[in-house]
Amino acid sequence: MTPSPNGPTGPGGPDVPVVTFDDVRDAARLLAGVAHRTPVLRSRTLDALVGAEVHLKCENFQRVGAFKFRGAYNALSRLSEQQLARGVAAYSSGNHAQAVALAARELGSRAVIVMPEDAPASKVDATAGYGAEIVRYDRYTGDRNAVCRQLAEERGLTLIPPYDHPHVIAGQGTAALELIEETGPLDALLAPVGGGGLMAGSALAATALAPGIRMIGVEPEAGDDTRRSLAAGHPVTIPVPRTIADGQAVESPGELTFAVNRRLLDSVVLVSDDEIRAAMKLAFERLKIVTEPSGASALAALLAGRIEPLPPRVGVIISGGNVGVERFLELLG
Known part of the structure; x- marks a missing residue:
């Protein structure tokens, strides 16, 4: 971690650390043998549905069921x-x-x-x-x-x-690091955005390993604080979102995460709760995996046709699968 080069007027001021790809690599070394190296799932059915080669990084199989x-x-x-x-x-x-x-x-x-x-x-x-x-x-x-x-x-x-912590951001970035190490360079990477740690870490790793990759964040319609913040050029606070994607129900992006995402994200797209439900259902019925609402939001954006133009090879982070049986049935019933 190094001090911010942005100075007093930059994001966070001069004492805010800058998280780098080297920090993600360092985190990967520390996590080796402790965190699971989660599987990357492919599906011909999914590829045919969206018209692209899709690689799902399944963090629902991570320890505690999430990235x-x-x-x-x-x-x-x-x-x-x-x-x-x-x-x-x-x-x-x-x-x-x-x-x-x-x-x-x-x-x-x-x-x-x-x-x-x-x-x-x-x-x-x-x-x-x-x-x-x-x-x-x-x-x-x-x-x-x-x-x-x-x-x-x-x-x-x-x-x-x-x-909003440099070591947290670096640790989250190891998911994208593993994904691209396994798949090779991708044309785009989709990840859910709540506070922005997963996306910030993923962007640091993905843009270093696959120059030119499009980094696309996905937020629920009710919780578009990062999209608004990127448009405004500074962190924006919204009312606490009411959405089934509880992991993305935040009011404002973090200071550190926004500084990274402002620089490396290409776009943020929005999905409705119903589109998230549809993605959870498809993941369960056709891909045989259980996802929580936040975990399925990036997949929902792909299925709903939010990515235009759609490139040939796309990575999607399934960020988690922590949902109880009763809640799962209630959401999909």
Whole structure:
């Protein structure tokens, strides 16, 4: 990590670290043998439906069921013995919560996680199952960042944010690194965008390995904070989105993630909740994989014809599969 070259008027000012492709490679070395090298799935049916060669990076098979383990473990493993002994804090609707909880357990630490009251029960149960203490808040009236920061200060915990952290971003980028190492250069890469950590890390890796690749972010229609921010040229805050894609229900992109995505993203496209449901259904019925709503949003954009013009070889990150049986049936019923 190096200081920002943007100076006081650049994104984040002079003290904000710049995350590089070298950081992603370093994270990959650290995660080797700890995180799963998830499979890349191909489907002739999918190729025929969209008219392109599609490569699905299936992070639903990652530890904790989502890409978030990559960034959480990369960040926690770099803490000092004293920091690990005191413990860590995080806020999340579910996947980062589980990732931090498991990483803390693996590293002999403890985790306190701030989760919204309406977080999916399966994600809450899994987070508790990894040994974390859970503190609840109302996502529509409360400030999760403020709640978590106060907890961290009171208890002497190290805060591990879900996306706006250099080691988290670098860790998430290892998903795209693995994908392109396996497939070779791609013409475009689609990834869901919430706070922007997965897309920022993926863009750092993909543009280094495949110069000229189109980086396309996908957001739910109700949560288009990154699209608006890119258009405005600075981070924009929106009301808390109401969407089935709970992992993408954020109000504003991160400072670090926006700095990377502003530079490397080609576009951001939007998908409706119904289009996400259709992608989840196709993934289950034809590809035989379970995806959560956020995990299926990039696939939804491809199926809905949002990518124009559509290039010959496309990568899609299926970011997670954490959805309980009852919720899955409710969404697709």
